[in-house]
Amino acid sequence: MRKRKGLTIAVAAMFWMSPAAAADIIVSAAASLTNAFTEIGKEFDKSNPGHRAVFNFAASGALLQQIARGAPVDVFASADQETMDRADSLNLIVRTSRADFVRNTLVVVGPKEALSAPRSLDDLRNAAITRLAISNPTSVPAGRYTREALDAAGLWDAVKDKSLNTQNVRQSLDYVARGEADAGFVYGTDAAVMPGKVEVLFEVPTRTPILYPIAAVKGNGNENLAMKFIDYVRSDAGQRILAKYGFRKP
Numbered sequence: 001m002r003k004r005k006g007l008t009i010a011v012a013a014m015f016w017m018s019p020a021a022a023a024d025i026i027v028s029a030a031a032s033l034t035n036a037f038t039e040i041g042k043e044f045d046k047s048n049p050g051h052r053a054v055f056n057f058a059a060s061g062a063l064l065q066q067i068a069r070g071a072p073v074d075v076f077a078s079a080d081q082e083t084m085d086r087a088d089s090l091n092l093i094v095r096t097s098r099a100d101f102v103r104n105t106l107v108v109v110g111p112k113e114a115l116s117a118p119r120s121l122d123d124l125r126n127a128a129i130t131r132l133a134i135s136n137p138t139s140v141p142a143g144r145y146t147r148e149a150l151d152a153a154g155l156w157d158a159v160k161d162k163s164l165n166t167q168n169v170r171q172s173l174d175y176v177a178r179g180e181a182d183a184g185f186v187y188g189t190d191a192a193v194m195p196g197k198v199e200v201l202f203e204v205p206t207r208t209p210i211l212y213p214i215a216a217v218k219g220n221g222n223e224n225l226a227m228k229f230i231d232y233v234r235s236d237a238g239q240r241i242l243a244k245y246g247f248r249k250p
Contacts, residue, residue: 028056028063030079031168032187036245059168061139074226077214080141084213093215100211102247105188106204121153133172133184134163142169146185189246
């Protein structure tokens, strides 16, 4: 069994605030899944008396680092294939449990009713656009999708100095909602969380489909319960909840 040590402060704090019992299933999931998975967790608990889903939401890359350092995680849900591929290469997941369960879109959002708002990627060059909320491309899937799109459009070098380099898409969303960024790159599902504070300016085409994989994590002796959670996420009931929050079928 993998040793449960080396937890980051964030993970340690999570367990301090909500101690995990033997019947708990610990799920580390991409920040963009926060609302949908919180509801799925409540329904999963009802369908599995005696068990409780405990969540840790953050950027997929940060979650992978926590798991690799020994965080006691049973299920990992990433916002991209690359991060899950790394988890697989590190022998951290049960390979046969891996499955794509939803699809998302990348959009640019701006503050609601902003006087000056970009309507295309090329508009991001404009001098009036000085602050762009872009997640860190080295650790956040949304940031990688964003850089990929900007590179393809020949715009990365022109706008990278405007980037606020956020830790995850929800931070990007918050910056835009508070007017601290002129525009931001987030998922379509994130934009729907704050319809009164942000508006979708346009959808960004991505070369790589934004598919979310989920898998059971090895080494904690909880693989059977992990599979129950994964099966629930992929069930009709789980998919209805995900669709409610704007996620599309893979």
